[in-house]
Amino acid sequence: MGSTEATYFRLVRNQAHAGYSVVILREHVTDLDRLDALQLNAFWHDVQRAGKAVGAAFTPRKIDYLVMGHRAPHLHCHVFPQHRDDDPLRNVDIAEGPVYLSASELGGSVAALRETWRDFA
Numbered sequence: 001m002g003s004t005e006a007t008y009f010r011l012v013r014n015q016a017h018a019g020y021s022v023v024i025l026r027e028h029v030t031d032l033d034r035l036d037a038l039q040l041n042a043f044w045h046d047v048q049r050a051g052k053a054v055g056a057a058f059t060p061r062k063i064d065y066l067v068m069g070h071r072a073p074h075l076h077c078h079v080f081p082q083h084r085d086d087d088p089l090r091n092v093d094i095a096e097g098p099v100y101l102s103a104s105e106l107g108g109s110v111a112a113l114r115e116t117w118r119d120f121a
Contacts, residue, residue, distance in 0.1 A: 002117035006043055006045075009049075017082070019113070022077065032075065049121075050117070054113065064082060065079060
């Protein structure tokens, strides 16, 4: 969907929260503390850019950013939109759903994010 020299930006298949995406570091690194200052800056810059793209395309009320990786030990950040109908007191659950979009709906979401990703270059 989008990429930079440092990361890949991808829409997650489970769209229980419209716009749920992930930013994946290109280099195989397991934790933030393994990055030098330039790599760290590039990673967080791309996470911010992804958040702006998701915000512009899906207009959530809030975006949560989750860096975990205990299942997939490769540095990545979940860009997890919270929408107006979501309960703000409920814990974040990236496995909620699943909601799989039709091919045309998925294509529309990808196209919207691709466009807004370019807007924030």
